Amino acid sequence: MRHTISLTVANEYGMLARVAGLFSARGYQIDSLCVAPLLNDELSRMTITTHGNDQIIEQIIKQLEKLVKVYEVHDLTKDAHVERQMVLLTVNAAMGEQRQEVLSLVEIFRAKVVDVSTDAFIIEMTGSAEKVEALIDLLKPIGIRDLVRTGTVAMTRVAAIKARQAKYDEEETFSELTLNEKV
Amino acid sequence: MKYRGARIFLEALRCEGIDAVFGYPGGAVLHIYDEIGKCGTELGIKHYLVRHEQAALFAAAGYAQATGKTGVALVTSGPGGTNAVTGITNAFMDSLPIVVFTGQVPTHLIGMDAFQEADLTGMTRSCTKHNYLVKKVEDLAPIVKEAFYVANSGRPGPVLVDLPKDVTAAVTDFNYPEIVDVPSYKPQVYGDPKQIRRAVAAMMKAKRPVLYIGGGAITAGANEEVRLLAEKLNLPTTCTLMGLGGFPASHPLSLGMLGMHGGYWTNMAVNNSDLLISIGARFDDRVTGKLDEFAKDAKIIHVDIDPSNIGKNVKTDIPIVGDARTVTKQLLTELANQLEAGETIADKSEWHQQIADWKEQHPFWFHQDGDIIKPQYVIKELHRLTDGKAVVSADVGQHQMWTAQLYGFDNPRNWLNSGGLGAMGYGFPAGMGAAVARPGETCVAVVGDGGFQMTLMELATIKQYNIPIKVLVINNGFLGMVRQWQEQFYAHNYSQSDIAVQPDFVKLAQAYGVPAFRAEKVSEVTSTLQEALNTPGPALIEMKVAREENVFPIVPAGAALKDMILQ
DSSP states (O other), X not given: OEEEEEEEEEOOTTHHHHHHXXXXXXXXXXXXXXXXXXXXXXXXXXXXXXXXXXXXXXXXXXXXXXXXXXXXXXXXXXXXXXXXXXXXXEXXXXXXXXXXXXXXXXXXXXXXXXXXXXSEEEEEEEEOHHHHHHHXXXXXXXXXXXXXXXXOEEEEOHHHHHHHHHHHHHHHGXXXXXXXXXX | OEEEHHHHHXXXXXXXXXXXXXXXXXXXXXXXXXXXXXXXXXXXXXXXXXXXXXXXXXXXXXXXXXXXSOEEEEEOSTHHHXXXXXXXHHHHHTTOOEEEXXXXXXXXXXXXXXXXXXXXXXXXXXXXXXXXXXXXGGGHHHHHHHHHHHHTSSSOOEEEEEEEHHHHHOEEEOOOOSOOOOTTOOOOOXXXXXXXXXXXXXXXXXXXXXXXEOHHHXXXXXXXXXXXXXXXXXXXXXXXXXXXXXXXXXXXXXXXXXXXXXXXXXXXXXXXXXXXXXXXXXXXXXXXXXXXXXXXXXXXXXXXXXXXXXXXXXXXXXXXXXXXXXXXXXXXXXXXHHHHTTOOOOOOHHHHHHHHHHHHHSOOOOOOOSSSBOHHHHHHHHHHHTTXXXXXXXXXSHHHHHHHHHSOOOSTTSEEOOOSSOOTTOHHHXXXXXXXXXXTSOEEEXXXXXXXXXXXXXXXXXXXXXXXXXXXEEEOSBOHHHHHHHHHHSTTOOTTOBOOOOOOHHHHHHHTTOOEEEEOSHHHHHHHHHHHHHSSSOEEEEEEBOTTOOOSSBOOTTSBGGGOBOO
């Protein structure tokens, strides 16, 4: 099954290599990856999409958590979340009927034309992976000259975060307990 | 106080309480060696010049394994670092706290394919717990502090600190941080009380339980608590290769070692148990054999400080993440509460009887007949003459398994070997590190003739510093374990495992100035061993043993524990 994993990591030298190296050393797959600094630029957020059975995903998360400079790991797949990808496409758009057809698709998909020339457009679109796939499929017959696509970025929905925090607080209370030295 | 980086490095080691550094100089670390020459003694740091960087890492590992303190190695850039990689990987696999300092070319040359440049942080990312490249001298002290903290907390492991030459030359104020805070790194110490309660309930109810102790119990210093737990619940207790000494071998509840070369009774007990309580072990493939057949009827309680070990190989019923000693204390407290509340512990007399029967049917065996020395006999004699109290390091191979089976370790940290990586060449330098760490104790490195030849240059080191390690070479002229597999699984095709062409080990040691002894007949074993053990300082003993002796039992790779070959 496909999983979207979100990591908060130290924004420092070699961090991407540590994470990517962990995946390759243990034979896990990275299907897509996005990295950028957070508001506090000492931290970065990585969003990784991967796949595997429950046991593999559990191992991936535990191994990522083990990295010394990884702050937090969340499998977003478990909770309600929003996922987006962005795609840039250079598409044939000859004067006349073809141009109209492309423009109507742009409108339907709420995409944007960001570059225009006599026989082609560059189209920008943001959406779920499925929506991006759908647009690509529809543009293929018209002629895609070039394509560049980001990995997935994703965020847990606000309500789901609150629920997660409540559960986390409940689980963590035991660490405050002092040991009864009855031994 | 303003110091240059090289001096700050040494001051930081002093602040960490480091008294021994195993290392080898080279261009990129010359500023540091300059300071070692000037003020090492004054700062209480003794440097041991090894004869190969791999041995520096193995010696630091032996030092760590024998004490629990952090071992320190110092090597130069490029080949110094690459030679250290096997030793770093060994420490990673066996969770040993080590900090490795490597030289690096000056920062302005990094990435220029400079002389003796290697991307050491890149190369060691997958075999260190963490690593650092120090880019400016102001970062040096805080990074060293953090490196020692990370190496010897949580699940310990090797940490590498790469030191560019210009950083060790640059000058700054020296302030060693008093505290270290790594917000992204918080190992969990306490076990979840809910799981503790479930675990104790299961342990009280179990009719056929086995307690299974790994190296993590030794790391955590949990041996007393583990013994109490076993005694209070009357639990048959087995140790992994790394866990030997975590529970006394001479204890009536001890089952000895399990796994590929474990006892018949031990493996049968594990495989027929209804509850397997693992403390600080990781269900390695050499322990479990074929996973589908492993302890099929058992509920599994798994205590481990590393959550990624839990559920990795076997399905766990009661996972407890935490420090082995703390969790075992929690288990004991909960047990006391349950007993106070009137709960009772299930009777296990039938189970103990069953295990005793298995042991009687197939104990460890070997036949010492005729004049030819059997290697097992040498180990038994070593045990007798050292009263089972020596610090024993082993290399990798048959002699390692015989020592694990027959020496009978009663105390933790007396048994050193390369368990996870299985790195030949480990035994001798590791024993050397242990002998440095524990002066006044008998330290013996049991090695094979194959592994010894991988690191024998350290004879010069033990001579130079008069390190009192006794090197016991079990010489059968074969890569014995390879030969055994070739005999059993490759139709006696002894391809490239016969190493009968070899130096005269006694003369070799003497050439290095190390006293040496040899036994070729059974009648000479005891006196030769005794004489060597009585020799002050280093010594080498060569035992010419039977060439084609096998380690039994053996579970063939990938087979189920119950399918072990007994003879």
